[in-house]
Amino acid sequence: MINSNVFDYINVLDKAADASWLRNEAISNNIANATTPNYKRQDVAFENELMRALGNNAYESMDYKVYHLNTNDLTPRVYTDSAGFSYRLDGNNVDVDTENVYLAENQVVYNALLNSITKEFANLKAVMK
Numbered sequence: 001m002i003n004s005n006v007f008d009y010i011n012v013l014d015k016a017a018d019a020s021w022l023r024n025e026a027i028s029n030n031i032a033n034a035t036t037p038n039y040k041r042q043d044v045a046f047e048n049e050l051m052r053a054l055g056n057n058a059y060e061s062m063d064y065k066v067y068h069l070n071t072n073d074l075t076p077r078v079y080t081d082s083a084g085f086s087y088r089l090d091g092n093n094v095d096v097d098t099e100n101v102y103l104a105e106n107q108v109v110y111n112a113l114l115n116s117i118t119k120e121f122a123n124l125k126a127v128m129k
Contacts, residue, residue, distance in 0.1 A: 010121070
């Protein structure tokens with residue numbers, strides 16, 4: 001990542017895109033293991049960590065929050081979702097239909113993040129002209 005204040009938003013968007021990509025891999029892995037006995041679905045924790053890092057002080061601007069954000073602390077984490085829960089006799093807790101919905105949702109999020117990164121670079125390019 002680039003270490004300049006000019007790229008603060010881009011760095012945060014980059015971390016979010018990485019988390020979304022990791023979530024895509026986890027969901028794909030869930031779908032691939034939908035019939036594996038005792039497999040437990042996995043997901044990625046990132047959004048709550050980002051919200052915590054940004055803080056919830058309503059009196060600070062988003063620019064201020066992003067400027068003071070340490071992106072090295074934002075690390076997406078893969079976790080096992082509902083490890084003790086299974087509604088199937090084989091111990092697997094993956095529902096393929098639900099996973100496909102999560103996959104479609106995540107693809108929309110990922111594309112939006114990439115679009116936002118592209119627009120941020122276009123803004124920087126416009127300023128440099």
